Amino acid sequence: MTHAGRAVGSRRLVVAGVAVLLLALGLVALMVVRPSPASSSGAVSPSGRSAPADGSVDAGFTRDMSVHHQQAVEMSFVVRDRTDDEDVRRLTYDIINTQANQRGMMLGWLELWGLPKSSAVPPMRWMGHTVRPHDGALMPGMATDTQLDALRAARGEEAEVLYLRLMTAHHTAGAEMAGAAAGSATTDAVVHLAAGMVRGQHSEIALMADMLRERGAQP
Template identity: 45%
Template sequence: MTQTRRLPLVFIGVVGAIALLLLGAAGGMLLVSPAQDSAQQQAGPNQVDIGFSQDMSLHHQQAVTMATLAREHGSTVDVRQLAFDIETNQRDQIGRMQGWLSMWNQPAHASGPLMQWMKSGDDHGQHATMPMTDGPLMPGMATSEEMSRLQSLRGEEFDVFFLQLMLRHHQGGVPMAKAGAARAASPAVRALAENMLGSQGNEMKLMTTMLDKRGAKPLPMN
């Protein structure tokens, strides 16, 4: 019994990572059933399916980078655990979206301006709920200066700035996820977008509470 209680934290973390990855793989199988694959191949993806998968992959990649830093440099267990969850979940989601793009014979990233699929939809005539961007940053994403600052910080300062950046990052992705959930042609894409809204909504509440406990405020949306 004593040996069990004293298992190294690294071993526990590895077991947890394997369990989460297995759950992610199972979730991917549920999201893309053979029937859904057949229907999707017949109808084909629309611009929302493609644009959402391309741009959300890029948005997620920065979150993974920040989460990796926090997993390595976070000064408290709650920050490191949150970072681990975000890194694991968003790596899995990037894998799904990039898999769909490959199946559709589409490039991994948009060749033109970002988020053009958020304009008026050709399927429902819906209008974008967030501004378009011609630059490298989408709403909520950290600038290169902010990323450099995060890399340089340690201790409580690191924890607070990570939480501020990640909260804003999640907030910036909400309109994209809402558009994907409402307007994608693929049931699998819609299901993933809805999953993002639920899981990241919970994470945003948690990060707001964590910042409040540290006497810090969220960053304004960029």
């Protein structure tokens, strides 16, 4: 990788990371300064309205994206310890922090709404999709157990390329899910967070495409 390529990748990552961080901080502030009245059941919504129902888009997205984010965090921890490349390690750090924070926020919303954090309803049913888990991959874009084993076994540039490819697929599917929630959810905070995820993940997809090309690889 050239010095110029590393510098461009670093600048783009910093901009994307700052934008997502500011969005998350803004949503936390919104939840703190805007008191939410209790609904008839005692549950509340971050938007100040009655809490969404268990089968709502808001609840389905919040649960599914929490699971989706958890795998992204796990993959990032794996690769962080298997490469010395500064740009890749910075990317893993950004994904770990951003998605772990967003996951905590979403699980907190489920708690506020009085809803369970897991459900017997199949993933992505709220999108009208019928998903069949395959080799440990519960939703589109998620890595299979076989792919995760390969990632854990890889080192250096091999690990970097595999991670960037897997995370590109992960982000692509995650952005599609977030876009559906941004257009259909009824809770303001969910809509804002989902829209921010779309922007942030598309930015990182473009960054990862550049990083793959610098390594002579395709997404």
